[in-house]
Amino acid sequence: MDRQKCMEFLQSVLQPLLIPSNCSIHIGNRYDLWISENQTNTNTLQNMSKISGSSSKFGANMAYHHCTLLFDANLNNLSEVLKPTFNDLITSNPVVTNIFEGQEDQFIHSMKDFQQTLTLSQTWSWIYGNSPSFQLALENYEPNLSYLTNQFGSIVIDCSRGGVFKSIGFDHSHNCIVDPLLKDFLSELSICLHGAECRTNSWDFILDQFVSKKLIQLNGENMSNEQLLIIKALKMISSLF
Structure with missing residues (x-):
């Protein structure tokens, strides 16, 4: 599984939805997604806000890749509950924001075979069938x-x-x-x-x-x-x- 291609797919799905808001989606070096206004003078992450993080696990016959997406999160509450207990363990602490609001159906239900994939990911064999001893x-x-x-x-x-x-x-x-x-x-x-x-x-x-x-x-x-x-x-x- 190519994590870069996974994020490029998400980028291609989200970017058309943001055209009215004059924003752009960028892929970070940690396979996360960032958003910026098109008029931003530079493409460095310091001038963007993070909207998605990702994680993955690779096995012999199956790979897992999941990502978050801040759509309509209460960022104040999010900041409060994510205060770290051990500061020395935090390796990334970016500025975050919600993606353009009100467009869930456009990018969820338009995905090919979404329901079939969702059903598969909820089965016992998918959740537990590859668990370790x-x-x-x-x-x-x-x-x-x-x-x-x-x-x-x-x-x-x-x-x-x-x-x-x-x-x-x-x-x-x-x-x-x-x-x-x-x-x-x-x-x-x-x-x-x-x-x-x-x-x-x-x-x-x-x-x-x-x-x-x-x-x-x-x-x-x-x-x-x-x-x-x-x-x-x-x-x-x-x-x-």
Whole structure:
């Protein structure tokens, strides 16, 4: 992906809208957009105001490029909320302004395949399908499991790249002696949920089926409080995806 070409595309879309206001759009060396009055004597950024910043991420098969656009922002409020906590980390602090007002429809709805692209960017596979692998500790979602953590170590979910459930088990870094029955229970859960995507509430049906089969195996006996808390924590996590 060529970031310069992306910004040139935005420049070509916005520039015709600014003809009545006698302003010009310029691309900065950080792939941002600046606006100036045409009668400005020099094209240096010191004589312009910034209307857009951009950021990008490049992967093997996919590239992301997003940019902001100050259209009708309250610049006074913006200035107040953007006061930095660590001044030494700020590398760019330009003067900003809003772009020419009242023209949203002209440059949003005139873009070819805009709705199709918007729909794609809102899908689960686009948002989460390329996420890196991650771990989640159950006690962060079910505080009542903290006593198990103190005894045996954290119960951790491992999810592989792309937001897919991989396994659940105790964090072995604590070198604790683990309850064998609880360890077997977590192994059964790992098999049950393995390969499940991290979608909102998508684990609920799988977990309900797991509990039903478990109760049949127990032949009328109840599941332990620890087991029920683990199921509860997993459903809580699933609801947050």
